[in-house]
Amino acid sequence: MAGYAPDQEIELYEEIKYEPIVMCELIDKKFAFRSSQLEDGDIVCYQKFLSPENRQKFRYPDVPSFLEYVYNRQAVHFRSLEKSKEDDFCLELSKTNTYDEVVERVAQQLGLDDPSKIRLTPHNCYSQQPKPQPIKYRGVDTLADMLVHYNQTSDILYYEVLDIPLPELQGLKTLKVAFHHVTKDEVVTYTIRLPKQSTVGDVINDLKKKVELSNPDAELRLLEVFYHKIYKIFHTSEKIENINDQYWTLRAEEIPEEEKNLGPVDRLIHVYHFTKETAQNQMQIQNFGEPFLMVIYEGESLAQVKVRIQKKLQVPDEDFAKWKFAFLSLGRPEYLEDSDILSNRFQRRDVYGAWEQYLGLEHPDNAPKRIHAAYQNRHTYEKPVKIYN
Known part of the structure; x- marks a missing residue:
């Protein structure tokens, strides 16, 4: 036993096994090898004897605890x-x-x-x-x-x-909400933290304290956007605990005055940008850009609606003249003439899911192609984004 001084008291341990768990037992020095079941090839470990007071000074005061540490x-x-x-x-x-x-x-x-x-x-x-x-x-x-x-x-x-x-954070729900200002070109993303039992109305009230509104009485709504389509308008009483903003984009915007007093035949429709692509001899619709909602009035023609769309999107005359307009249902475009009355087309009120209907704006997507999902809603006319926490 190298390093052992004859007058120094030691403790002996037998390392019985190391895998799958450490087993190491104290050897009673009073017993013979046979009584301790020690045989040729067994591993014996030794250490200086430590008093109870000294043992408290070490994290691993004995051989078994040190072997456990190493293991x-x-x-x-x-x-x-x-x-x-x-x-x-x-x-x-x-x-x-x-x-x-x-x-x-x-x-x-x-x-x-x-x-x-x-x-x-x-x-x-x-x-x-x-x-x-x-x-x-x-x-x-x-x-x-x-x-x-x-x-x-x-x-x-x-x-x-x-x-x-x-x-404390786990008791809260954290949502990232992109706020689209009525007139400004910039989109600002806000981090909203509220108790999990809060409602969408609470999110909107919290957001109102942080954003710049067009007027003090402006009302906001919260939308769910995925792959350039609006999949949901949240009701203010809905609980936020189950809202997922990891894959879907949450968008807040002011509710235009024109939407607040709709007549019985007036409709709030979805308007999406799209291009057509041919793959394996089949025509496919590809949506892109920022989707939006728009009111169409009873008897209003496409020509009248186009004026409002161009003003909203601020598209130059030369570019806008090349755009095509289509009614899409189940993914199939039916191209429209300026004289078509849109309210005759949009009769359904349940416009989500497989039966979705929307007004499609066909024009080139000139935005740079991006792969990352975080940029799935970016397009030619996209507004620059700021992120606030």
């Missing part, structure tokens, strides 16, 4: 969620560390006083990206639970530093 030791690479491709720092942790122990170590590394403001997100081993859903406050028991992904184990975690403690 569960895990180097974890932490990345900021905003820079998900770059390692920020690495910590040596234990797979048995609790949720609180892990976030406390991360907070210490970042010089943060409140560990509850740390939110962690697991790593997807297949996509090499952060998982869509972060880890809830104390939502897992140990570090091992944070790192497992199906049958694989990762060594990467992503972190965020929140402006409020995570337990």
Whole structure:
């Protein structure tokens, strides 16, 4: 036993096995090898004897606890969620560390006083990206639970530093709402945080405090937009807890005065931009740009509606003259003449889903092609965007 002084008291342990769990037992020095079931090839570990007072000074005061540490030791690479491709720092942790122990170590590394403001997100081993859903406050028991992904184990975690403690944030619903001003060209995206039991009306009231309205009495509405179509106008009494803004764009806008007093035959219709593409000898409609709602009045011709559309979109005469207008139902365009009365076409009131009907504006999509889903609503006449938190 190298390093052993004869007058120094020691403790002996037998390392019985290391996999799949560590088993290490204290050897009673009073017994013979045979009585202790020690045989040729067995592993015996030794350490200095520590008094109860001295044992408290060490994190791993004996051989079994040290072997447990070595067995569960895990180097974890932490990345900021905003820079998900770059390692920020690495910590040596234990797979048995609790949720609180892990976030406390991360907070210490970042010089943060409140560990509850740390939110962690697991790593997807297949996509090499952060998982869509972060880890809830104390939502897992140990570090091992944070790192497992199906049958694989990762060594990467992503972190965020929140402006409020995570337990408080989890009681809130966070929505990103793009506000479209009536006259200004700029779209501003606001982050709205409200209790989960709040309603769409609460979102609108909160938004009114942050945006610039055309007049103090202006009313707002909240729309759900996906792939350049309006899929829903939210009722003000609807709960916000189940609203998803991860794939759908939430858009807020003022309700025009003309929509507030519709006659029995007047209609609020959907107006979408589109182009035609031919694929495998079949004509396909491709929507693009910003969809919008518009009132058509009883007896109003397409020529009259076109004047209002050009004014709304501020399209130059030369370009607008080349646009074609069509009534679309079930994805099939029926081209319209200036003399056509639109209210004769739009008879249905349930214009969503498979039976959707809309006025299509056919013209070239001159916007740069973008792949990322966050840009799915961008088009030629798009307004510049600001994001406020």
